[in-house]
Amino acid sequence: MYLEKIKLRNFRNYCSAEVVLSPRINILYGNNGQGKTNFLEAVSFLTLGSSFRTKRDEELPKHEENGFYLKGEFLDHEESLILEVGTDHNRILVKINGVVYKSKRSLFGRVRTVIFTPEDLQIIKGGPEKRREYLDLYLAQIYPDYRRHYRNFYRALFQRNSLLKRFREGVRDFRELEIWTERMVAEGSQVIALRLKALKEINPWVNRYHQLMSQEKETLSIYYKLAGESVPLLPVSAIQEKLETALQNRKNEEITRGYTLVGPHRDDLILLLNQEWEMRVYGSQGQQRTAALAMKLGMVDLIKRIHGVPPILLLDDVFSEFDNERKKELLRVLTESTQTIISTAEEHDFSNFKSELKSFRVENGVIYD
Numbered sequence: 370m371y372l373e374k375i376k377l378r379n380f381r382n383y384c385s386a387e388v389v390l391s392p393r394i395n396i397l398y399g400n401n402g403q404g405k406t407n408f409l410e411a412v413s414f415l416t417l418g419s420s421f422r423t424k425r426d427e428e429l430p431k432h433e434e435n436g437f438y439l440k441g442e443f444l445d446h447e448e449s450l451i452l453e454v455g456t457d458h459n460r461i462l463v464k465i466n467g468v469v470y471k472s473k474r475s476l477f478g479r480v481r482t483v484i485f486t487p488e489d490l491q492i493i494k495g496g497p498e499k500r501r502e503y504l505d506l507y508l509a510q511i512y513p514d515y516r517r518h519y520r521n522f523y524r525a526l527f528q529r530n531s532l533l534k535r536f537r538e539g540v541r542d543f544r545e546l547e548i549w550t551e552r553m554v555a556e557g558s559q560v561i562a563l564r565l566k567a568l569k570e571i572n573p574w575v576n577r578y579h580q581l582m583s584q585e586k587e588t589l590s591i592y593y594k595l596a597g598e599s600v601p602l603l604p605v606s607a608i609q610e611k612l613e614t615a616l617q618n619r620k621n622e623e624i625t626r627g628y629t630l631v632g633p634h635r636d637d638l639i640l641l642l643n644q645e646w647e648m649r650v651y652g653s654q655g656q657q658r659t660a661a662l663a664m665k666l667g668m669v670d671l672i673k674r675i676h677g678v679p680p681i682l683l684l685d686d687v688f689s690e691f692d693n694e695r696k697k698e699l700l701r702v703l704t705e706s707t708q709t710i711i712s713t714a715e716e717h718d719f720s721n722f723k724s725e726l727k728s729f730r731v732e733n734g735v736i737y738d
């Protein structure tokens with residue numbers, strides 16, 4: 370599935386733009402503040418029903434306008450899919466192949482996209498929640514069950530936390546605690562099982578991308594940290610057991626603190642450079658960016674394998690901080706796979722990739738091919 374044509378009206382600094390894209394590589398270049406990231410934001414909004422930059426949709430209409438409108442025409446072999454979304458005085462309008470839907474949530478996952486932005490450095494450098502967000506966003510797009518288990522887990526967690534808070538106030542109902550613990554463990558272990566399954570699959574790809582971009586000089590491996598302990602791929606029953614034991618061990622602490630200390634909402638990933646050094650601590654800026662990108666590219670492969678259709682890859686400002694070798698390797702990897710839209714503020718030499726590539730100049734909300 371690729372994006373053949375997109376129309377933007379009153380979106381961010383675009384007044385009206387219509388672009389026909391290449392099914393391969395598309396480069397958007399232009400100075401700072403011209404609308405390159407805004408364009409990627411439009412594509413991601415159409416496919417996720419949300420922006421990767423803001424949760425506040427009211428920021429999206431062009432200044433002084435009351436709404437925006439986006440239309441994307443996607444093609445997959447013979448089949449076409451038309452997604453439309455817009456707002457009018459904060460009222461949302463969604464259409465899929467001409468049929469009206471009530472919520473922008475209906476857009477989610479119709480077309481899969483993987484986006485890489487400078488912020489994604491946080492997957493490596495940031496707190497555990499950034500690594501969990503990385504897993505959650507993609508696994509929800511990849512495994513239909515993930516969203517369900519995740520939602521159920523959070524519901525149980527919420528109940529369990531309210532109960533633990535009451536424990537702290539002296540109202541102690543151990544029977545109810547047991548019920549919510551059981552429910553939380555049942556759903557939480559399914560969430561963890563899918564995370565482990567995904568990691569097992571993407572690990573070799575992620576490592577391969579990292580190696581390619583570092584000219585075979587570095588490796589990257591990902592480990593899952595369940596309740597503080599690095600674990601391999603485990604069956605659900607073993608995960609349940611681990612969660613139960615860890616919860617048992619920290620029961621008193623949970624009651625004192627008044628919230629749940631064990632579960633997929635507290636887990637983390639460990640990323641090792643050359644099998645040994647924690648990337649978060651020892652990686653250079655460029656190595657960390659390479660690692661973050663490799664993790665995103667690994668998701669591209671996983672999506673392709675599970676759904677048979679590659680996702681659209683959006684790369685915001687991906688070239689800054691990469692040396693020339695890393696850039697060249699990256700482009701080579703990309704031409705092999707999927708539709709990619711890349712934004713960059715610098716001029717680059719793309720002469721090796723001429724036939725695969727369409728480039729656009731972005732200037733003050735206008736796109737020139």
Ligand SMILES: Nc1ncnc2c1ncn2[C@@H]1O[C@H](COP(=O)(O)OP(=O)(O)OP(=O)(O)O)[C@@H](O)[C@H]1O
Pocket residue numbers: 380381382383399400401402403404405406407408428429430431432686712713714731
């Ligand atoms: N709602 C809006 N209405 C009008 N203009 C907006 C709106 N939101 C953002 N902008 C403008 O869009 C421009 C930023 O666009 P964008 O982030 O796409 O830049 P860019 O080309 O990616 O630049 P850089 O290379 O610095 O990342 C800014 O000039 C900003 O003021």
Ligand SMILES: [Mg+2]
Pocket residue numbers: 405406407685686712
């Ligand atoms: Mg930008």
